[in-house]
Amino acid sequence: MALRLGGALRSFWVVHGHISEGRHFLERALAASQGIEASVLAKALSVTAYLAFIQSDHERTEPLGKQSLALYRELEDQPGIAFALSLLGSVAWTKGDMLAARTLTEEALALARQVDDVDRTAYSLFILGLLSSSQGEYTRACALYQESLAIHRAAGNKRGIAHTLSQLAQVLFVSQSDQAQVIPLLEECLTLSREVGFKEGIAAYYCVSGQLAFGRGDLVTARSQAEKSVVLYREIGHRHGTAKSLSVLGKVFATEGDYAAAQTYYEQSLAISAELNEKWVSAVYLVELGEAVAALGQLAWAAQLWGASEALRDAVGIPIPLAELADYEHAVSAARVHLGGRAFAAAWAQGRSMTPEQALAARGQNPAPTATKTVTSPTTYPAGLTAREVEVLRLLAGGMTDIQIATKLILSPRTIHAHISSIYSKLGITSRSAATRYAIEHNLA
Template sequence: MNRRTLDTVDTAADHYARGDWQAAYDAWSRTGPDALSAAELECFAAAVGLVGTHDEVVAVRQRAFRAHEAAGDLHAAAGCAVRLSMDLAEHGEHALAGGWAARAAELVDDIGADCVERGWLAFLLMFRALGEGDLVEAERLVHEAYDTGRRFHDADLTAMGTCARGRLSIMSGRFAEGLAQLDDAMVRVVAGELSPVMAGHVYCTAIEGAQEVSDVGRVAEWTAALERWCDAQPGLLAFTGQCAVHRGQLMRLRGAWDDALREWSLAAERYVALGSTPAIGLTALETGDVLRLRGDLAGADAAYQRAADLGVDPQPGLALLWQAQGRSAASVAAVDRLLASPAGPVERCRTLPGSVEVLLASGEVERARPLALELESLASAVGAVVLSAAAALAHGAVELAAGDAAGALPYLRKAHQLWTQSSSPYDAAVTRLLVGRCLLALGDTSSAQRELAAARAAFRQVGAAPMADLASSLLAPASLPGGLTAREVEVLRLVASGRSNPQVAAELVLSEKTVARHLSNIFTKLDVASRTAAAAYAFEHDLV
């Protein structure tokens, strides 16, 4: 190796030590992999993983593996094989990932003695057990990995094991234990104990765990920490996509929907650069949910289709879209499939709120009631404010749909308080709209008007046009013409605006039979024989 090459290698090492991954990557790239030692190739692979592409990471790490193997360093070769397996599995190349895991197992057997690589192998095998649905074996393996990390003072393995234990505890319904373990893992990251790549993995895995159970407080705190960590590393590409996704999720909750859509678009661009297909599907799913709430049903449909094409289940968002399109039967069938599928508590946290909404919109009140109770039980176990708010909202909606407006109000008041505490203006407005409906049913028109007007203002502010229109339809004058009730005016306004019976049912959270009954009463009271004549009456009396 000539003097110039040595200087370049030394410069790359200096950049790497300072955390300037882009400069280190550029210097090692100029040198070329043939001039690098096995240890330098390992560092080069780490730098590529942080600023470069997946294919390049694999190529450089394979070179490092061969160099370690040629030098007879079984420990380093086994560690390299483990990391190759992890890289490949993360990008969906499961056959190759399995091959490298088998290679790592062979090398660990050749080493024979207890070693830290055996713990990393257990960590790999945990994912296989998870894929087979064997949580008991997965927990055994992750405990083995964690214990090995502690025994050999391997900070990366200890933190990754701690984080994985947390996720498995949450998946098993041990929420408090799992969240405490994620806290433990995050402390290790913030303390600077981990290598850069493993630090990024722990950040993202912990945030995803908190997101799954709607622990917005932890998501916000950890996303801010991840953002600071990303910003401190020049040229960093890896993990910045995840950071953008989580920022977007928080923006959506807080009503900044335009900003959220921009963040997800940015995240998708970064995921494309990294070749992470499932993650791109996640950004499409999030985008579809916001477009649906905005009333862009065609855009939402396209986003959900993209998510499905990339292997991400778009439910229950897609079922809610079908409900908005008046496709009640398809919507309920999708929810039936979700509810019948084997699912752990984490998945139920995600699907229950939407399932309750679909069933109530289809008039299936008694089927929705036990789901609201289940959601309440999960919320109590998790202790997250957002999940508790969703459970209270579900209970209130069920009682209102069952005709008990007075019984619904305490649940809805609690839900509004919790949504406000969570800084979620859209969900708080949905709750206020339901409160307004309760007050209308109880004859307190003036109070109802105040709630509905506040809800409409909030919907308009976030851009939720369909819900703003619904609030407007409920804001009927105190003295209604033709002997119509407030609910009949709601139905008449939507019919006059061109809605079909299924669409009216979806917007007012009624069954189609109930809508048909209201329409029959309207025809009788107004002495008209058609929807056209009823619509004309609505326009003549300024009801639209």
């Protein structure tokens, strides 16, 4: 009886932010369950997994999701299979396993469409939007979110509408495209979230609004909105969102010149990401922390942090967000000039061999390599270039355009642009001719 009730209460717990209450109820019921009907058990497991995912408890989400998937497959419950697959795809995304995330979620989407399950279809499209956005595929992400949004609107799912609106606003802001739509999207998200009591939607509104205010230089509003977001995310146990909002506060304090406070906020974000094993998310916060410590004059440490971030981003294909690219390039360029090219490249290379935790602890020093933790690169390239950047540089030096390189490497033009910008920054150049000359002189062409 308890498990049946728990399965039915999922929407109530999620909408009103009673995530911990729901998890505790279901975990107790699951522990006491014996001889329960398979369909009831499968649903209870999937709901518990979903609540655990909202709280970023991926270590619990994954086994619960796999158990529910196994039961749903035995029952030949296609909507249930689709839900479990999309949930496991979400976990793979947070862990940086982008191939597994896409494979699982696309399978979930195909199943959901096959059985005309509009809720699962919209959710799978939403997850694919998250995946595409994180990899810099902003146009595709927008299309996926808009398709998900249209389904939610047709079904009258106000929570789904609000949730998708917040992410669509986020990707439009990050990609610096169609900025006029961001505020209307956020306002509708807030209205609907308040109407149905959807705390996560309200927290997301504050978080994105804080970023938007920061972008236009309104630091007072940015700080206020980010602080509200932190409070709400913490209230519902949403650690991923908490880390993101703390990083927004870090940006505010850094811009105000309080780099020590900014460093503290970024380190808190990194600590949360480390707990969640969200390494690709850590890469984002390493970049931001690097900018803060560079402003404090700790240039070697900044280069190490940026190097560690680059190694993570290069491994999973995560570019610097367009909204942050200019600040990043400026900080890297200035640090290289003040530290000196040779010392900067050495520190950067050290960072590339470190885990996020090692880079955070290094503080500009060169720690002894640890065989069990150090990630070594099979080949070292000049100026701290990555293997992917050397590949792009070779094609560029061969006369290819950005579009041709993107086609050749099966990447988006935006990703290629980000790689070329990084190459220019590392080499201290500003033109394709200079990049070609460098490639030839260093036998990279």
